[in-house]
Amino acid sequence: MTTNAELLERHRSVLPSWLALYHDPPISFDRGQGRHIYDVEGNRYLDFFGGILTTSLGYDIPEITKAVQEQAPKTFHTSTLYLSECMIELAELIADLSGIPDAKVFFTTSGTEANDAALMLTTVARKSNQILAMRNSYHGRSFTTIAITGHGSWSPTSISGMSVNYVHGGYRLRSPFRDLDDESYTNACVEDLRQVFDMMTSGDVAAMIAEPIQGVGGFATPPDGFFGAIKKELDNRGVLFISDEVQTGWGRTGENFWGYQAHGITPDVMTFAKGVANGLSLGGLVASAELMDSLPGNSISTFGGNPVSSVGALATIRYMLEHDIQGRSLRMGNRLADHLRPVVDASEVVVELRGKGLMLALETVQVGTIEPNPAAAIQIMEEARAAGLLIGKGGLYGNVLRIAPPMTVTEEEIDEAGTTLVNIIERLG
Ligand SMILES: Cc1ncc(COP(=O)(O)O)c(C=O)c1O
Structure with a gap:
């Protein structure tokens, strides 16, 4: 079995050093299903970043796979x-x-x-x-x-x-x-x-x-x-x-x-x-x-x-x-925001929840200031990964977490991700 570590070594030797990689250690994905994605070592993640908001509907959507399969031999x-x-x-x-x-x-x-x-x-x-x-x-x-x-x-x-x-x-x-x-x-x-x-x-x-x-x-x-x-x-x-x-x-x-x-x-x-x-x-x-x-x-x-x-x-x-994906984005985005708002209001490290629909962000700061806190953002991202949830990062100082799952996300998946993030932020304070 290829491991993430082996791929990282080969990646580093042949691809530019300025090609940013998420996570420490970085992950290589093998296949996905719905909103879940599996790495080359078989670990399963709930994907709330969709390859930078690009896997808009999730993995292996039959209608899309069929369209590509019919075109490929032509x-x-x-x-x-x-x-x-x-x-x-x-x-x-x-x-x-x-x-x-x-x-x-x-x-x-x-x-x-x-x-x-x-x-x-x-x-x-x-x-x-x-x-x-x-x-x-x-x-x-x-x-x-x-x-x-x-x-x-x-x-x-x-x-x-x-x-x-x-x-x-x-x-x-x-x-x-x-x-x-x-x-x-x-x-x-x-x-x-x-x-x-x-x-x-x-x-x-x-x-x-x-x-x-x-x-x-x-x-x-x-x-x-x-x-x-x-x-x-x-x-x-x-x-x-x-x-x-x-x-x-x-x-x-x-x-x-x-x-x-x-x-x-x-x-x-x-x-x-x-x-x-x-x-x-x-x-x-x-x-x-x-x-x-x-x-x-x-x-x-x-x-x-x-x-x-x-x-x-x-x-x-x-x-x-x-499938009224826009309506779903609104409902699921509001549901996730409802999970996050109380813990963000109480947090001294996460200063802001912002965004719309399924495009939500959390910005982290040093306690009592608006000084960026990129270390806290990395901590939240890595603890989420350890709990099987992938989210993104961004912001001028790398201190903003970006949450944008495929827009087919279900209520159960929103609740699972919401609970994971709430627990992490509560521990962080
Ligand atoms: C708003 C916006 N415009 C343009 C781009 C560039 O798109 P691409 O990476 O497909 O070249 C990005 C990529 O992240 C983006 O977020």
């Missing part, structure tokens, strides 16, 4: 040089769901590439290299998307061909505006945005990109309506708004199908990836036909919208719609 690949019925059907479905009028869809293989394409589209359309991004954001690992990622710990370089200004967003706990109520907080951020326009740009900004709830940033959640107020300022100046729905899409936030819908707006561009195909490699962006078609020059995407990922995405999205 062809894995044709490229965007040829017509593909499953890609067209998927584009029709996503265009319809997007809420963007007269929408067109371009498929990529990842969220990074989707955001890169959104930057290309908006900067070319507006003939400007000026972009606004949010502090504490994460939009991908490539050269362009690192330039719009407001997160020192994920940024290997500041070199960029874009001129980027970072504005205040949804991370309230460490904001200078943290003591304000929702409305005043939003107004303060809008006022700051006006100053950025007037003081730090030459006016002709191409676009703002934002995550409705910041994923890697630790599920930082702005007040509802926040982006509505921000977008008024953008609209006054003709600046396009890109909603990065890579983590918040497909009903994950419970109240809405897309994160942007909590803000009473329609974005000009929307990007998606992760959960769209329950783990198959697919991303993309949606924009109005007028904007999408405005890009001059030919383009291709060799792997974007490939047949295997497309049929998997079609099966995933249809399952989501047929």
